[in-house]
Each structure stands twice: as C-alpha cells, then as structure tokens.
Amino acid sequence: MAKPKASYRCSACGFAPPKWVGRCPECGEWGSVDEVAALPAASSASSRAATAVLPSTAAQRITEIDPTTSVAIPTGIGEFDRVLGSGVVPGSVVLLAGEPGVGKSTLLLEAVRRWAESGRTALYITGEESAGQVRLRAERTGAVNENIYLAAESDLGTVLGHAESLRPGLMIVDSVQTMIAGHADGVTGGVTQIKAVTSALVSLAKTSGTAVFLVGHVTKDGQVAGPRSLEHLVDVVLSFEGDRHSSLRMVRGVKNRFGPSDEVGCFEQRDTGIREVTDPSGLFLQHREATVTGSAITVAMDGKRALVGEIQALFTNSPFATPRREVSGLDSSRVAMVMAVLDARVGLKMEKRDVYASTVGGMKISEPSADLAVALAISSMHHNRPLPAGTVMIGEVGLAGEVRRVPAIGRRIAEAKRLGFTRAFVPAGCLEDRPTGISVVEVGTLSEAIDRTKADADEPAYTF
Incomplete structure (x- = not known):
C-alpha cells in the first residue's frame, strides 16, 4: 500500500501550500506551516461516512435552558463593564x-x-513575574484581598490543577504567551503552543463556568501576537491602547459575543494604579484657552461614544526649500488633503511655511468628521483671528470644497451641548429636527464656513 502524500497547512490562516515553507505565502506568518497527517483514501462511500457516537447528554430545547446561568456579573469598574457588555459572563474567555x-x-x-x-x-496566574513582584504592585494599587489567590506558574497542567482545586469564579492568565503545554510541540509563545494553551483554557472555562482573562502581547504593527485563530477561539477580544507620553488609556472592543464590539472605555494611568474616566471630553479640554488662534473644537465618535476634542494648528516661516508638515494625533493624509483644498478652493497659500497640526491631551482622531475643524484651525492661524468662542466644528471636507454629512450628528451635538458649548457648525441639511439649547449653523462649503467664523468672531467670549 502506497504511503499517503504529506500535506501542509498554515496554523495562522489555514492556507495549504504544496510543500513546506518557512513563511506562509498567504498571510506572511513565519514558522506557522506545519505538516498535517493525511487520511488514507477510503475504498467506498460507506467507509468514508462518519461513525455516529451516542452523546453523553441529550440535546435540550432552547426554551428549557436556564438563561440565568450566563448572566453577566459587573466588575465594579464602569468603563470596563461598558466594553465587556455589562460585565463578566461566567464561562467566558x-x-x-x-x-x-x-x-x-x-x-x-x-x-x-x-x-x-x-x-x-x-485566581491570578503570573508567568512573567514572581509572586512577590505582583504582591508589591498590589500593595501599591491597594489590590490586596484574602479572596485573591496568586500563583507564579508557566506550566499549563499546573495551572489547570490550581483551577480545579480552587474553583475560582475569575481567573487571570498573565500572559498566554508564557504558558507551556507539555502535550504540544513548538517553542514557548509559538503558534502551536498558543493554540494548545488557549484551547485548553477555553475548555476549562466552558466546563467549569470560570471566567478566564488572557493577557496577550501585540506585534510592532499593533496586531494581536500569535495565530489568527486565537481571536476566533475566545469570546471577547479587547485592545488596550495608550501613549507612553500621556496618562490616557483606552480599552477598545474588537470582538464581543455578549455585547457591542465597538464600545470604548477610558482610563487614566496614575502612580497609585489606574482610574476610570467617565467624562474623557473634560480631560481633553481641561487646559483649553478660549481666545487662542489656530484652535478649533470638534466632536469625534469613538465607537458609540462622542468625544469632544481640541485641534491646534501652527505656522512658522520655513528656512528650507521643502517646508515641514508635522501631524500628531490626526490622520496625516487627511490633513494634507484639507490643506490642498484650502489652497485650491479658498486661496490660503502655505507653500513657504512649516505647518504643524495636533490634537490635545493624547486624543487620536482618524475619522473624516474632524476635517472641518482642521480646516478652520488652519484658517484661524492664517488670518491670526481666533474662532468664535463656544463653538464646535463638525463635518467632512470634500475635494471640491464642500462640507459633507457625517454619521451620528445628533449624538455629537448633544455631547457638545452637555459640555456647555453654545454653537455648532454642521453640514447643511444634516438635521431633521433643530436641537434646543444650542445654536446650529449649517454650512455647505468650506468658504462659507470661514466667512461665517469671521462674522461671528466678535461675539462675547466663551469661558469653560
């Protein structure tokens, strides 16, 4: 009988190359192509059919299943519960x-x-630190409690033994890349090891009802380290983002089987631990000057949350033949496009000036709704005239100089009104009902918006 031909498959994306290669030609992952045992060819259709196995438990009607067994339990951290979908679901990963x-x-x-x-x-499992190091951090942040059990382990079998003996309601594994499965091949943190460890922990969570949190690393381009199937195995994937030069931290939902996957939670990192920020807009605006040139306020949507942020622009005469264009916290390609529209459609010439554009407070805005605020901030700096006080600018700018509609305009205006703003520049025809308590100025083109800001600049100043 002829030996079946070996086949190969990428454990990251599932691609099957004709021979072994060091790097998957489909997803570009290194070391993810493994040999797959080939099944011998069957001689008949009956031999190819799967053998039926009597299940240990009979299937239930969906109406007979108790829904209270999977009710989410709040952690007590409001911003964290928001992203999780109201809390921790028993048996979730x-x-x-x-x-x-x-x-x-x-x-x-x-x-x-x-x-x-x-x-x-x-139960807190640490594979990166010693138990004493975690205890020191717990002392500093006030996280010492007799109901917390701590173990410094990296062997998967030992971790499962701890979970079996303690039966905790919540288990933290920090991190999944440091765990070692003795029954699987590969190096620690490799594709095969991560899949084996995660599969075992998922099985533990589903059979015991213990909620498991896995700490994961990211690659240099911000993607979750490990095989792509890792995100498919777990129930919820959260991305923890933050700038080293800012205390602001964002927990962003990427995948969630128990709630919306586009929620965002805001936190502030301090020496004494981490604190939730229920009103991040106030954090972004706490140092704002009311009458400074080159400053504009916009309202951006981060998931379902409306965030009010400040955009600043600055010009200097360039000593070089090619002026500098520096952008921080904004999409540099969109800022370049807005500057081109200002040059071609409005007549603002900036070819001999260095231009700097930035958000304030570590906020990152990538959506097109900030185009109008960027354009008016640059225009304000160019004319050396502050924008009207107490005004927010919301709208996308097109290449023809038109101001286009953006989604969730009502929610954005409501957030601006809540923070005390009195006027909003919005695209023409975007509102069906006029909001109360805030003046809405509809503009159709960028030139019209600049003219309106000049006309309104002499009104009484607004202070926070």
Whole structure:
C-alpha cells in the first residue's frame, strides 16, 4: 500500500501550500506551516461516512435552558463593564492585548480586587513575574484581598490543577504567551503552543463556568501576537491602547459575543494604579484657552461614544526649500488633503511655511468628521483671528470644497451641548429636527464656513 502524500497547512490562516515553507505565502506568518497527517483514501462511500457516537447528554430545547446561568456579573469598574457588555459572563474567555507597559496587568489586578471585594474567589496566574513582584504592585494599587489567590506558574497542567482545586469564579492568565503545554510541540509563545494553551483554557472555562482573562502581547504593527485563530477561539477580544507620553488609556472592543464590539472605555494611568474616566471630553479640554488662534473644537465618535476634542494648528516661516508638515494625533493624509483644498478652493497659500497640526491631551482622531475643524484651525492661524468662542466644528471636507454629512450628528451635538458649548457648525441639511439649547449653523462649503467664523468672531467670549 502506497504511503499517503504529506500535506501542509498554515496554523495562522489555514492556507495549504504544496510543500513546506518557512513563511506562509498567504498571510506572511513565519514558522506557522506545519505538516498535517493525511487520511488514507477510503475504498467506498460507506467507509468514508462518519461513525455516529451516542452523546453523553441529550440535546435540550432552547426554551428549557436556564438563561440565568450566563448572566453577566459587573466588575465594579464602569468603563470596563461598558466594553465587556455589562460585565463578566461566567464561562467566558476574554483576551486583553496591548503594548508592554500600557497597564494591562494593572487594570486586571484592579478588576480582580473589585471581584474579590464582593466575596467571590479570584485566581491570578503570573508567568512573567514572581509572586512577590505582583504582591508589591498590589500593595501599591491597594489590590490586596484574602479572596485573591496568586500563583507564579508557566506550566499549563499546573495551572489547570490550581483551577480545579480552587474553583475560582475569575481567573487571570498573565500572559498566554508564557504558558507551556507539555502535550504540544513548538517553542514557548509559538503558534502551536498558543493554540494548545488557549484551547485548553477555553475548555476549562466552558466546563467549569470560570471566567478566564488572557493577557496577550501585540506585534510592532499593533496586531494581536500569535495565530489568527486565537481571536476566533475566545469570546471577547479587547485592545488596550495608550501613549507612553500621556496618562490616557483606552480599552477598545474588537470582538464581543455578549455585547457591542465597538464600545470604548477610558482610563487614566496614575502612580497609585489606574482610574476610570467617565467624562474623557473634560480631560481633553481641561487646559483649553478660549481666545487662542489656530484652535478649533470638534466632536469625534469613538465607537458609540462622542468625544469632544481640541485641534491646534501652527505656522512658522520655513528656512528650507521643502517646508515641514508635522501631524500628531490626526490622520496625516487627511490633513494634507484639507490643506490642498484650502489652497485650491479658498486661496490660503502655505507653500513657504512649516505647518504643524495636533490634537490635545493624547486624543487620536482618524475619522473624516474632524476635517472641518482642521480646516478652520488652519484658517484661524492664517488670518491670526481666533474662532468664535463656544463653538464646535463638525463635518467632512470634500475635494471640491464642500462640507459633507457625517454619521451620528445628533449624538455629537448633544455631547457638545452637555459640555456647555453654545454653537455648532454642521453640514447643511444634516438635521431633521433643530436641537434646543444650542445654536446650529449649517454650512455647505468650506468658504462659507470661514466667512461665517469671521462674522461671528466678535461675539462675547466663551469661558469653560
């Protein structure tokens, strides 16, 4: 009998190359192509059919299943619960990924503290630090509780043994890349090891009802490290983002089987731990000057949350033949497009000036709704005239100089009104009902918006 021909498959994307290669030609992952045992050819259709196995438990009617067994339990951290979908679902597996030092362990330690304070048992598995190091951080952040159990382990079998003996309601594994499965091949943190470890922890969560949080690393381009199937195995994928030069941290939902996947939670990193920020718009505007040139306020949507932020622009005479264009917190390609529209459609010439554009407070805005604010900030700096006080600018700018509609305009205006703004520049025809308590100025073109800001600039100043 002829030996079946070996086949190969990428464990990251599932692509099957004709021979073994070091790098998958489909997804570009290194070391992810493994040999797959080929099944011998069957001689008949009956031999190819799967053998039926009597199930250990009979299938139930969906109406007979108790829905209270999977009710979410709040952690006590409002911003974290918002992203999770109202809390931790028993038996769920959550992957929290982020850059080193952003605060993943600190956030989860705070969640464990809140969980333990409610009388529930929590198990914290650390594979990157010693138990003493975690205890020191817990002392600093006030996360010491007798219901928290701590173990410094990297062997998967030992971790499963701890979970079996303690039966915790919540278990943290920090991190999944440091765990070792003895029954699987490959190096620690490799594709095969991560899949084996995650599969075992998912099985543990589903059979015991323990909620498992996995801490994951990210690659240099911000993607979750490991095979792509890792995100398919878990129930929730969260991305923890933050700038090293700012205290602001964002927990962003990427995948969520129990709630919306576009929610965002805001936190502030401090020496004493991490604190939730229920009103991030106030954090972005706390140092704002009311009468400064080159400054504009906009309202951006981050998931379902409306965030009010400040955009600043600055010009200087360039000593070089090619002027500099520096952008921070904004999409550099969109800023370049807005500057081109200002040059071609409005007549603002900036070819001999260095131009700097930035957000304030570490806020990042990538959506087109900030185009109008960027354009008016640049126009304000060019004419050396502050924009009207107490005004927000919302709208996308097209190449023809028109101001286009953006989604969720009502929610944006409501957030601006809540913070005390009195006027909003919006695209023409975007509102069916006029809001009360705030003046709405509809503009159709960028030139019209600039003319209206000049006409309104002499009105009484607005102060926060």
